[in-house]
Amino acid sequence: MTVNNPEERKAIRVLFVCTIVPVLCMAFQDLGSKYGGMDWLTKGYAAWPIMIAPVAMLVVLIRYRELISNPKGANFSQVIKLVSCLFLIPNVAVIIxxxxxxxxxxxxxxxxxxxxxxxxKQAAS
Incomplete structure (x- = not known):
């Protein structure tokens, strides 16, 4: 994926961070508690980043909402929808x-x- 717009590039980088940090926390919590003997790594160590990430992505969407209206921001729109859908299922599991x-x-x-x-829809009309 090639992104020429600097604003879109910055928005996608922030989305990348919002996505990778919870994944790394889950992996570190799982490996550290099973094999490292780190009992202080509780479920909350993995659950809180999963819960915070969609809220951070909503802030990113509000901050860069003009990219969705702009046809050059199609990558941002697709990426934020994909990533938010990926966080839907883990957050339902966290609720339970x-x-x-x-x-x-x-x-x-x-x-x-x-x-x-x-x-x-607003951009199309």
């Missing part, structure tokens, strides 16, 4: 197994999907 606070993350994910669609 860890904390009801993850409902905020699920609502943020759904807001991203709805807002993206609405911004595209």
């Amino acid at each position: 197994g860890y904390s009801w606070l993850a409902i905020i993350s699920v609502l943020a994910t759904l807001a991203i999907l709805v807002t993206d669609r609405q911004l595209k």
